[in-house]
Amino acid sequence: MTQKMAGTGRRGAANQRADAQRNRAKILAATVTAIRKNPDASLSDIAAEAGTGRQTLYGHFRTRPELIDAALADSIERGEEVLSQVPLDGDPVEAFQRLVASSWVLVDRSRALLAAAQKELPATRIREMHEKAEARMRGLLERGQNEGAFRSDLPVSWLLTTTHVVMNGAAEEVRADRLDPEDAPWFIDAILLPAFTSPAQPGQPR
Amino acid sequence: MTQKMAGTGRRGAANQRADAQRNRAKILAATVTAIRKNPDASLSDIAAEAGTGRQTLYGHFRTRPELIDAALADSIERGEEVLSQVPLDGDPVEAFQRLVASSWVLVDRSRALLAAAQKELPATRIREMHEKAEARMRGLLERGQNEGAFRSDLPVSWLLTTTHVVMNGAAEEVRADRLDPEDAPWFIDAILLPAFTSPAQPGQPR
DNA sequence: ACCAACTCATACGTGCATGTCTGACTTGTA
DNA sequence: TACAAGTCAGACATGCACGTATGAGTTGGT
Structure with a gap:
């Protein structure tokens, strides 16, 4: 809640749409659970776990x-x-x-x-x-x-x-x-x- | 030194040439050290570590x-x-x-x-x-x-x-x-x- | 010395994961 | 409502590891 420089992923970065922020969070959460199920989970697996397309994932994390x-x-x-x-x-x-x-x-x-x-x-x-x-x-x-x-x-x-x-x-x-x-x-x-x-x-x- | 059923790898299995036994041992040892260096070592890596060709490895372990x-x-x-x-x-x-x-x-x-x-x-x-x-x-x-x-x-x-x-x-x-x-x-x-x-x-x- | 066992280089096919691109579609937001 | 931001399917390029040949060359055992 403090620094949140957000620098990592998105294009512009500063101004994220509410929609996008939610997806980003979903992907982050899905990463944890997917990797817990299978330590070698692929990005496809993670995207699936998040209920989002693989492209969306790449949109957030290069x-x-x-x-x-x-x-x-x-x-x-x-x-x-x-x-x-x-x-x-x-x-x-x-x-x-x-x-x-x-x-x-x-x-x-x-x-x-x-x-x-x-x-x-x-x-x-x-x-x-x-x-x-x-x-x-x-x-x-x-x-x-x-x-x-x-x-x-x-x-x-x-x-x-x-x-x-x-x-x-x-x-x-x-x-x-x-x-x-x-x-x-x-x-x-x-x-x-x-x-x-x-x-x-x-x-x-x- | 006891049971040694040898069943795993080689074709005939029972009669191994001295040469082959040595290589088998080298590969086994190399597997341990290679994986210790890199947990995701490939079979190429392991063969290299053993100082043998990749094909030789496949000859011993399918x-x-x-x-x-x-x-x-x-x-x-x-x-x-x-x-x-x-x-x-x-x-x-x-x-x-x-x-x-x-x-x-x-x-x-x-x-x-x-x-x-x-x-x-x-x-x-x-x-x-x-x-x-x-x-x-x-x-x-x-x-x-x-x-x-x-x-x-x-x-x-x-x-x-x-x-x-x-x-x-x-x-x-x-x-x-x-x-x-x-x-x-x-x-x-x-x-x-x-x-x-x-x-x-x-x-x-x- | 001979034959079988073994080695090894080269090559090929396959599958899978990463990362890129394109274009159509949907959804937030001003 | 209009436009930008974001989603998503599909296709493509690349690289890597696995596993399977093939064939010529070595080496061990008898």
Whole structure:
């Protein structure tokens, strides 16, 4: 809702017809769902999913990477609207739980798109888009470490990776019908909290 | 070295020339490395990586799925030779550490191939190939639960998934040069052991 | 040394996805 | 209502990967 430079696709760009804006949104949404069904979905598939002609799609996005980029950027922007509302102050552990619970849903929704993007977009671009979200989580983990709530014998980057990876694992299990989406946040916490709050641990401290 | 029914590729099948066997092996190995470099490697790429002509490849494997299948089966078979040597008795936690340390290397080596296989092979086939390895790990986790070494408030399937997922995460970090391969097993244990051995935990027990 | 097994270059056919173009048609908007 | 903006079907060019020949040349085994 803020910057909306709209630069990506259309000809003139600035003045879009209401009609066109709706189609653009439909295509963006369809990209997510189509790629979720089939990670290698073609532009035809996506256009079909959106209920629009292939030509219309090309009218909005000149190339495939451009579409993927726009779809991912859109997803992330919507995610930001949710994540930025999560209160991060107070007990780091509780804040972490809140943030994970909110993030989980987003990850579950757009991880297929992310995977597709990793194939077609430069890694730097993807990092750039995730910047805010990553900084938020990293900041919280760091604070947790400083306050002694999270263990400090592991680098924040590894805690971050672990968090991502476990959320993705849960998403996979849900997709394979081996896990109820409702239970996912609890399962994730059940792994991450003890893993992150544990003291130095018996294993060799190196 | 045991069953080797050789049925997959060649014409006569039973009697292979020494020459041909070597090429077959080279191609299998090249498949792993080529796909690791580029998950979408074409058969040309793989043949080139193997230092052989594309036609030779087709002489051994009639179709792409057949090649992928053979390469994955081969990788897993080699893995089995290692994993079957790991002693699983004694303290479950220590056994788990041993098994993870050995598995990790294998996962790191062939996870790209696995991903490719998931696209081209029926899921049942992949499960079938992983049967032994999965049963081994599952059995150990179950024993650990029964003996009270691992927590029992989470299903074994979720412990299993978590293990996979964390090992894969470590592999990704290594690939991105953010983690030293030497440290990986320790990082993995540092997450999994507290996560698996922790008692009921403060969080809502449901 | 001989024959079969194998390799490999070249070439061909096919299917599919991307991206471009054209022209007729519909729909917003001023 | 008139015009620009947008939609959409159809056709076309291109490139790539797969899979299938064919034939001449090598190489292994006996």
